[in-house]
Amino acid sequence: MDGLNPELMRGSLELMVLSVLSDGSKYGYLIQQRLKEASDELVDLKAGTLYPILHKLETKKMVRCRWDDSTGRRRKWYELTAAGKKQLKVRVDEWQAYVECLRRVLGPLADPSPLPA
Amino acid sequence: MDGLNPELMRGSLELMVLSVLSDGSKYGYLIQQRLKEASDELVDLKAGTLYPILHKLETKKMVRCRWDDSTGRRRKWYELTAAGKKQLKVRVDEWQAYVECLRRVLGPLADPSPLPA
DNA sequence: TGCCTATGCGTCGCCAAGCAATATATCGCC
DNA sequence: GGCGATATATTGCTTGGCGACGCATAGGCA
8 A cells, every 4th residue: 555544445445446347357467557546646556465355356256357368468357247246336335334434423523624724 | 343344444443432532531431332322323342342442542642541440330531642632633634535535446436326216 | 139231341362354575477678 | 688567376474353251340120
């Protein structure tokens, strides 16, 4: 991770990967790049984090994958399954609920900071 | 935890505890109750989670504490230190940045779901 | 009197997740 | 030839949440 508190990220990484894939099939390294772009360089998934997540999603049938050895670069392309798309929706809803819950807990602290002046 | 994805909670529990304490001194069990109320029953910190967090905050001088044995119930009251209040501000800012970051990553998925009709 | 529940604090050990480190291989550039 | 980017994978360490305990008191109820 990068400019953000890494502790906070825990638990939303799988959601982020699913989200990036909703845009169309991608291979691992490309997912990493797209996520970095989309997050304004704030999220930089390490290989030791990304690949285990992808393998887990594959095991759970959330994605299907296909090797492409036609070029010198061996690439493993990942695509969301129907179950994966459904799961993504669920995860997004969970995320929204979580944000709303924190907003309530933080109360006035969640309001935009008053200007220093 | 309760109605929310427990994975998501990881990393924000300390923030929630600090937040509850910003309201004034409280003892452990009361913190647990207040957090439950504030979150609309969604966050129910277990003892095995709460007390280690409080001990950690104490070690890091984010809170100071005082035993009250005057009643039959032994209670350990916690109060935010100046460092704790500062830390709370930092954590809130990190949280806001995190939410904004996820909003960007999710893109259109972050928009409110269109009505089924 | 005994029992049950709520209150109140604490610790130990398991499990999962993130990730640094490491391994392997190709490609383009200088 | 050497270096950095591309590309995937695994191993092992560390941390955090938390279930399962343990202990003690207070109050209600039979």
